[in-house]
Amino acid sequence: MTIPFSKYQGTGNDFVIIDNRQELFAKNDTKLIARMCDRKFGIGADGLILLENHRDTDFRMVYYNADGNESSMCGNGGRCIVAFAKALSLISHSTTFMAIDGLHEAQIKGDIVYLKMQDVNNIKSTAEYTFLDTGSPHHIELCEDVKNINVKAEGAAIRYSSLYGAAGSNVNFVTPLQEDTFAVRTYERGVEDETLSCGTGVTAVALAMHKQGKTHSKKIELQVEGGKLYVSFEPYEDGYHNIYLIGPAQLVFKGTWEC
């Protein structure tokens, strides 16, 4: 069987994306998905995304981590699937699609995608860390300089700690650079390594920094290993709404997988 795919990246978070509107892909084959994401024996990616039909919206997004398991919302993957849908001429400059955490609106201008994220109103803050879910769970810790963190080791220790049980969490290390600018490095659950950026992660960081009073800006620049992302939002009751994850999403190459 020949499976056509497109490889996309959003600030270095990279994905195999497949048009599965014919529903021919073996979406329950965890080993196949992990193999396709393998950087030595496969195509190589942080995750795999299926674009499927959805009755009430332009399409449905189904997301799998590199370990082959279906997972929670992927913000960078959401930006990339919007660019993919445009390349398929399925959409023009705006869309509404369904993902595991609900409906998402998005706009695309050139290669910049503006992805609306779900409202957030349950933020846990302690002296040591902040925890919130922006479509995926995120643990956030401030540090002196993210450049000096061993993200894989320190991230795994928190991800597998008793704090997060069997489900675990993604882990973000943050250093303030300016009033509205933060450096972020992320350990991703399901990749079990540092990724060059994490969309739901930088969204969580932006909201956490505002919640903790580290910034009063409502449009935050997040400097990640793979480039720059922006998150804009509005405080709403004891949480946030009108949350947008903004940044580039680009096609890297197209190919076919033989299996």
Ligand SMILES: N[C@H](CCC[C@H](N)C(=O)O)C(=O)O
């Ligand atoms: N690894 C995450 C899902 C992908 C998140 C990330 N790639 C993003 O851009 O939001 C998890 O299992 O919670």
